[in-house]
Amino acid sequence: MKVFVDTGDVEEIREAISWGIVDGVTTNPTLIRATLAKRPGAKIKEYLEEVCRAAGPGRPVSLEVMSTKAEEMIEEGRVLYERYNSIAGNAVIKVPVTTRGVEEGYFEGVRAIRELSSIGIPVNATLIMTPAQAVLAAKAGAKYVSPFLGRVDDYIRERLGIKFSKDDYFSEEMARDDVNDGVRSGVDLLRKIRVIFRAYGFNTEIIAASVRNARQATEAMLEGADIITVPFEVLVKMVAHPKSEEGIKKFVEDAVKANYGELFRQ
Ligand code: G3P
Numbered sequence: 001m002k003v004f005v006d007t008g009d010v011e012e013i014r015e016a017i018s019w020g021i022v023d024g025v026t027t028n029p030t031l032i033r034a035t036l037a038k039r040p041g042a043k044i045k046e047y048l049e050e051v052c053r054a055a056g057p058g059r060p061v062s063l064e065v066m067s068t069k070a071e072e073m074i075e076e077g078r079v080l081y082e083r084y085n086s087i088a089g090n091a092v093i094k095v096p097v098t099t100r101g102v103e104e105g106y107f108e109g110v111r112a113i114r115e116l117s118s119i120g121i122p123v124n125a126t127l128i129m130t131p132a133q134a135v136l137a138a139k140a141g142a143k144y145v146s147p148f149l150g151r152v153d154d155y156i157r158e159r160l161g162i163k164f165s166k167d168d169y170f171s172e173e174m175a176r177d178d179v180n181d182g183v184r185s186g187v188d189l190l191r192k193i194r195v196i197f198r199a200y201g202f203n204t205e206i207i208a209a210s211v212r213n214a215r216q217a218t219e220a221m222l223e224g225a226d227i228i229t230v231p232f233e234v235l236v237k238m239v240a241h242p243k244s245e246e247g248i249k250k251f252v253e254d255a256v257k258a259n260y261g262e263l264f265r266q
Helices: 010-018 029-037 044-055 070-088 108-118 131-139 149-160 186-200 214-222 232-239 242-257 260-264
Strands: 002-006 024-026 061-064 091-096 123-128 144-147 205-208 227-230
Touching: 002 010, 002 232, 010 044, 010 232, 024 044, 024 227, 029 044, 044 061, 044 070, 061 070, 061 123, 070 091, 070 108, 091 108, 108 123, 108 131, 123 131, 131 144, 131 186, 144 186, 149 186, 149 214, 186 205, 186 214, 214 227, 214 232, 227 232, 242 260
Parallel strands: 002 024, 002 227, 024 061, 061 091, 091 123, 123 144, 144 205, 205 227
Antiparallel strands: none
16 A cells, blocks of 8 residues: 655655655646746746656656647657656656546547557556546556545535535535435545456556545545555644644653653663
């Protein structure tokens, strides 16, 4: 089970990697835009090199294409892979499973995933909102699929008229089968993808993405995510607990009173 950090911020990447528990990085255009906005003068081309270098060998970094036509996405995927994989051998190309919404055709994403995968470029199929999309991406050869747990919860809550903040936990008990084709939450989406992948022996890895809070991260792990990709601030919440904080205060106090210092003197 792997933990990725979902950020475009190189300082966050370095800090999270220094903890020794981060196995990779995912970015998207929104995250990169937010990061560059905080760094006036930073050039995206060099900045992404820094991101790949900061992650380092053996920690995949997902970099997303920007076009919505298959041919263009394929070309961008090649360019990105060639340029950034040479930095630390860790580039993965993120391709949306469908670009319908911008394009007339539904299958531009799947075609791009197929082509890039067939020439040996590892693809992370992104914006996965249904089990069927995950299967199509896996059949096209994607190395990873990224179901967007939080955004599926958003969709269900919007359809049910539930008011929420972005990081609010959502329980599938609050859902109804008829609002989202039987998928009752983001975690339920992950569960269903896992069941199908196991049943048919797909070896595409599932990245639980769009993870908004620590409870959702735990549920994603319980449901067998191969990888969870988590924003920096959610990683911090995953290690925190008031009782741990209270406990360490008392242990430190008592260690001093019990003269523990003696144990470490030569
Ligand atoms: O990994 C995908 C993620 O960055 C999207 O998260 O919170 O914008 O839905 P969010």
